[in-house]
Amino acid sequence: MHDKPRRQRRERRRRKSSAFIKILVALTLVCGALVAVGVYVIRSIGPVDIDPPVAAGCSVSGEGRDDVLEPEQAASAATVSGVAFARDLPEEAVVIAFATVWQETKFFNIEYGDLDSVGLFQQRPSQEWGEPEQIMDPVYASGKFYEHLEEVDGYAEMPVYEAAQTVQRSADGFAYDQHEKRSREMAAAFTGSSAGALTCWPSRPAGGAESPSPSARPAAEPDDVQAALEEMERVFGASPAAVPASGEQPRTGDLGWAMALWAVAHSEEYGLSSVTYQDQRWTAQNGQEGWGTVPDAAPDGEVVLG
Numbered sequence: 244m245h246d247k248p249r250r251q252r253r254e255r256r257r258r259k260s261s262a263f264i265k266i267l268v269a270l271t272l273v274c275g276a277l278v279a280v281g282v283y284v285i286r287s288i289g290p291v292d293i294d295p296p297v298a299a300g301c302s303v304s305g306e307g308r309d310d311v312l313e314p315e316q317a318a319s320a321a322t323v324s325g326v327a328f329a330r331d332l333p334e335e336a337v338v339i340a341f342a343t344v345w346q347e348t349k350f351f352n353i354e355y356g357d358l359d360s361v362g363l364f365q366q367r368p369s370q371e372w373g374e375p376e377q378i379m380d381p382v383y384a385s386g387k388f389y390e391h392l393e394e395v396d397g398y399a400e401m402p403v404y405e406a407a408q409t410v411q412r413s414a415d416g417f418a419y420d421q422h423e424k425r426s427r428e429m430a431a432a433f434t435g436s437s438a439g440a441l442t443c444w445p446s447r448p449a450g451g452a453e454s455p456s457p458s459a460r461p462a463a464e465p466d467d468v469q470a471a472l473e474e475m476e477r478v479f480g481a482s483p484a485a486v487p488a489s490g491e492q493p494r495t496g497d498l499g500w501a502m503a504l505w506a507v508a509h510s511e512e513y514g515l516s517s518v519t520y521q522d523q524r525w526t527a528q529n530g531q532e533g534w535g536t537v538p539d540a541a542p543d544g545e546v547v548l549g
Contacts (some may be wrong), residue, residue: 305428316350324433326385329480341426434496444530517549
């Protein structure tokens, strides 16, 4: 009499168990199918190349290695070197100046320092180097350094640190010595002795080849080009449209190449997209690749900015 209810309960349990098993099997099949589709998609689609971001920078080639600088450092170095051309100084004067600036400020034109020192060379208004706003002008500061250096008899034959210390009168004059090798390599580049030894590139955001990039900037505005040309003439004391022939160069180095490298170092500041000297051209778009030979060379004796 009680068997019938028991059978009914057992039947209901069997049906529930059977339904659960069917659901479990269905879920397993669906998950398996999804995994299979995922594997197929991953194998079918190739890896996506995403270029990493690139920070703006400059590179100086010398002695089998590249020395990477920030754009501000390269711009300052190009100006310090350029002022030596204006004074017709030997390359050794640039080496001494570079070693000094490496020690004092690492080529950052800072408006603070020990006591009242300011600028690239950390010159002091209280010691009659000039007014603070004058010293903060790299052209003026470089000229004052060279002016004092020229008063040192035989500076070109002295150890670099000794010549620098005679001008600077630093607390630790021997500290300039550690920068001599690097300064010589840089001086060879920025004075044009090593043609095309400097290149610079603008920053680039992360992304693929289709990503917009400031490296593909248009040609500079005429006013910007004119401003750059005028500043080059102020720095070098000569027009970039009238570079002397090789036999008439100042003793500092190759004036045309020094001007061209100055323009590259200041390309970010003036928005320049290209610099051409002789049959060599630098472009912002290919800045990391350096200079390249072009069929449309610059006119003889001229540095062309674009």
